[in-house]
Amino acid sequence: MGGRRKYPATDRPVFVDRFGRRRKLVLAVWTLTGVMLVGWLAVIGIGAGLLVPA
């Protein structure tokens, strides 16, 4: 099928859950993951001498 249409009800999330709480949790996970990855890159950079620790 094609063409534009309004959003039907079939776009509900897969794992139906309480709202708000899930989104905050996911955001926290992404943030933590991102911070860990940046931290890991910093460790490599410091070890390789590309970054100078204080």
Place this chain on the structure above:
Amino acid sequence: MARHQRAPRPRAHWSVLALATVALFATLALDGFARNAGGGTAPPGRFGTQSAPGYAGPVVLPDGGARRLPDGTVALTFDDGPDPLWTPRVLDTLKRHGVKATFFVVGTKVNAHPELVRRIAAEGHALGLHSFSHHDLGGLSPQRRAMEFNLTSRAVARATGQDVRLFRPPYAGTPTATDPAPVEEARRRGYVTVLADLDTKDWSRPGAAAIAGAAAPVGPGGAVVLMHDGGGDRSQTVAALDVLLPALAARGVRTVTVPDGLSDVDVGPVPAQRRERAQGWAFALAQRVSSWVAGVLFVLLIVASVLALARIGIQGYSARRHARRRRREPPGFGTPPVSVVVPAHNEAANIAATVRSLVDNAYPGLEVVVVDDGSTDDTAGIVERLDLPGVRLLRRPNGGKSDALRAGVAAASHDVLVLVDGDTIVEPNTIALLVRSFDDPTVGAVAGNAKVANRGGVLGRWQHLEYVVAFNLDRRVYETVGCMPTVPGALGAFRRAALEQAGGLSSDTLAEDTDLTMAVCRAGWRVVYDDAACAWTEAPGTWRGLWRQRYRWCFGTMQAMWKHRASVREDGAGGRLGRRAIPYIVLFQIVQPLLAPIVDVYMLYSLCFQPLSWTTAIWLVLHAAQLAVSVYAFRLDKEPTGPLWTLPLQQVVYRQLIYLVVLQSAVTALVGARLGWQTAPRTGKAAAVQPRQSIVILMRRGEYRDPRWARLLVACGTVLALISAAALVGGRYLLQRYEDSVRRADLLGPTAVYDRDGPLNILLMGVDWRRGQSGFIRADTVLVLHVPRERDRAYLFSLPRDTIVDIPAEPATGFVGGRDRLNAAFAYGAGEAQDRARGGRLLARAAAKMTGLPGFSAAALVDFYGFTEIVAALGGVDMCVDAETHSTASGVVYPVGCQRMNGTSALDYVRQRKSLATGDYARQRHQQQLIKAIAREARRQNLAGDPTRLDRIVRAAGAALTVTTGPVSPTQFLFGLHRIPPEKIILVRTAGHSIPHPPGTPYLGEELEPEAFDLFAAVRDGRLDDFVATHPHLVNQEG
């Protein structure tokens, strides 16, 4: 309808993914860098090292001065540690003898075993740096060299809290055999470079006694001794210490560390700065984690490869079973009344062709219900104006596909319902083929064979491949295991009873076709696949459209699987769905695509840091298997195999898109964001498709024919790539085979001198040894091949074996030294144990002393048996006999003239001297002629262009030869000489005569004439060209 809080589509995971990709590459690069560490026998990155005549002693200070250890002192030094097995044993032995030593440690190993480094320091030994990854520092860029120094220093600082000041470059030796570049770099950085007076070459495992012998200074002067505690099996080194240390103590020699030996120079460690310790800690942590990550990736690579091969195997097996079953069990034909429901929303481009194709089926009593779902174009008007018999139009406000289908099913009259998309063209017999399976009363639904109509362009072609290979093969798998999870929305047939029992069409998911089919399965109905019932549908023609479609399909499938998750615990058809189909989808349509990029990442990592052979083999096997199953799928679908030329690119490029789609879907599913239907502009290309019987017409029109130049280009490129990969893998295999077939041993000992850019002097030794022979082995032949620095010519001269020379002592055999014939040196060195390497080393020392040469670049040793093997492998050589020769061994007479000689006759000929006027000097000439004849024969047979013959000859030669080529491999060394043509090998006579003795008295040997010493001086000074030009009478003519 539940109210949901609207939320933006998740995007943060893309940033995290990008960051994770960067972190992964950095981690793997670090692991590759650390794993490239070598040690011991690992060869450096370039040929040879330069002479460094400027260092007067083994200890080079930062101010440029060189020092020696005081008389009566020995500093034992150990390189390439710390090793978890050998370093503790060395330390234990030193402790038992109450001796301190100096350890030059490799940075990667310090990070891996910091506790050993701390133990070294705690027990009073000295520490020094030995680079981070044990690469030849002279061949590295300045930035890389700086990194080697810094990382090692930080590693030691982290482990011990000390900043050490000693340094030894990898592959260092004596002051005259060490590349000066890293030494100068170390000096600029304030390090004290410690070379060696005595190189035991324990890495070559010559035996504990030999190591101990090489480590013991001959005279009273102090010495720095080079040994190893890592980089290989150091059991002989450990054993040698128990021999050496008591012997040194008995001689009154003091064994000290290097700093203690240089008591007037401050070379001890200083406390490390906090910053350096922190950097060392960081890199050590990074090294450990990166090693773990690489290990995990390797495991995931194996898992991904196994999954890929498993899927290919399952698909191939199931497809074969499905095809046979279809042939064996032709479904009965029945013509129950059929209602076709066509939901359409803005399908003006294709609806007329769709409806006409349905009516053209001429199926008796066919009813077509077109449900216009609130189109804003003229879809409904077109259907009305068609005014075809049996076609009804249902107008509805826009409510979605599921809603339209529900309305269409409710309005349909018959019990057999065929659901067709508004952009799908059916073939004239599609309806009949689709419904014939309903003759089986257990069948509740039938999946048709949806094909891509718009195959032009790369995207269409890739989707066509995917439909034929992945979708249709998977359907055969599902039907074989009795659980089809999806009847495609483009073409599927249902019993009304099955629909009703399944609860009708639902709006719960975005993949309503999968949801419905799963419900039908759980209701106990069989769902089958009829590959003959074909329809042509329009696939997305843009990347954006494709992304949206696959995103919806993947997300919708996840929704459906979650909705029907209870089927895992059900019995019967539902259980088959839950325990077969759903795990198959999870494993091969979610997990495997997510692992696919790991295969690509690991391939990149392996290309950069690991041997090519096994990774290339895995890649080739996977793609060969994929190609095979793809060809089979195309044949089953009766499709021309032409488009398969795009398969390699599709595997690399298209797979990345699917991986991203699956990732996005998984994240969306977890996060709980919203996903709706998107637009997909219709081009009407499906409407241009004619029924199957006209496919030949299409091919003739050129619609299914790709440009010949493109096909040829890609086919040639693919073939070249495969050939290149095979050649690369095969070449590396052959090279490794050649390397492994040649015995390597240290035949030169302290006379080894490696000069990358200078002339080469190669010592050639032939020994009088036959299989099974016991007793002493003498060197029957000793020659030197001198190669000037230009490497375009060579000079071959003999060292008369009976020349009376000074032979140094060899403690291992009890030989105390003295004057004897040159060939006896080998016998004294080898001893009754027939240690040919040791014999070669003593002969080399005697030859160096005889000629005044500083040393030799390489050496080769061949015995009688091996010699005949080499000539036999060549098929014989052409020799020109210049004087009639009677063999005292075989009785054969070799007349004057050119003749072909096999191995036995050639060896027999060149051993004769008694019947020749000039005796041994004639024999030397014949031996030189034979070597040149071998070179000529090898060139004539063009061995370099015949790998199989070369392989046979190299293996025959390798088995017969023992070589020393220094820090480079034999193949690298030979490659360095490949520019020398046989005709540019000049044979030079070494002038000498028999020592006069009265008649009847024993032969006293030979002595050299002044011209011989002039020859040696010319070799030493690099003016052999001039010497030969002014001494033409010394040039031996070729035989």
